Amino acid sequence: MSSDAAITRIRDAVLSAGGLIMTSPVMALAAAAIIYETGRPVFFRQTRIGKGGEPFTIHKFRTMRLHHDGITVSPSHDPRVTRTGAVLRKTKIDELPQLFDVLRGKMALVGPRPEVPEWVEKWPAHLRDIVLSVRPGITDPVSIELRNEAKLLAEAPDPKAFYEFELLPRKVAGYARYVQTRTFVSDLKIIIATLRAIVREDDDER
Numbered sequence: 001m002s003s004d005a006a007i008t009r010i011r012d013a014v015l016s017a018g019g020l021i022m023t024s025p026v027m028a029l030a031a032a033a034i035i036y037e038t039g040r041p042v043f044f045r046q047t048r049i050g051k052g053g054e055p056f057t058i059h060k061f062r063t064m065r066l067h068h069d070g071i072t073v074s075p076s077h078d079p080r081v082t083r084t085g086a087v088l089r090k091t092k093i094d095e096l097p098q099l100f101d102v103l104r105g106k107m108a109l110v111g112p113r114p115e116v117p118e119w120v121e122k123w124p125a126h127l128r129d130i131v132l133s134v135r136p137g138i139t140d141p142v143s144i145e146l147r148n149e150a151k152l153l154a155e156a157p158d159p160k161a162f163y164e165f166e167l168l169p170r171k172v173a174g175y176a177r178y179v180q181t182r183t184f185v186s187d188l189k190i191i192i193a194t195l196r197a198i199v200r201e202d203d204d205e206r
Contacts (some may be wrong), residue, residue: 013102017103019096030084030096033084034082037082038082040080044061044062046060050107050132050135056101056114057106061096066098073153075155089150098138099138106137107135108138109137110140112178113136113143119164120132129206131175134179139191142171144193145174146167
């Protein structure tokens with residue numbers, strides 16, 4: 001591991017541990033709300049592809065009803081999403097359990113968003129190698145740029161086709177661009193920009 005990678009890993013471990021402690025009351029309330037509305041399980045677990053093409057299990061708060069159809073794209077106003085889930089998605093609280101995935105070394109705070117195997121197989125091979133050379137992250141420039149992804153999917157006649165042929169190529173190109181230009185400082189700027197985007201979106205909804 002290079003010195004830069006080691007410093008980044010230490011940063012991620014410290015910040016994710018601190019984040020888990022600071023947000024534990026919020027996560028406890030989220031868990032209670034999920035159980036109250038639809039029961040257990042509290043967490044959504046899914047296989048994603050990580051660094052080097054290794055599969056890992058990602059953790060989020062469950063936002064959909066039990067026994068849904070398993071479609072891997074979700075537009076806004078998705079009927080599978082619960083009332084609690086809609087709030088968790090809107091506020092991004094559903095993403096908080098991924099801090100645990102960062103702490104255990106499967107993810108980074110900043111990095112290409114991890115995809116399911118189905119979609120990774122559709123990435124161009126030359127870009128796949130670049131994207132999978134780093135740990136996937138909770139946020140990255142593409143996540144900020146496409147923060148209205150669910151709305152775009154809702155407006156598409158065929159959400160799955162729109163994701164595969166429009167959004168997916170745009171995403172993987174952006175992921176590769178990020179990997180090729182990333183620095184410690186740029187990662188910090190992305191974290192700040194992500195927090196600002198969440199606050200700005202919340203303000204726009206009021």
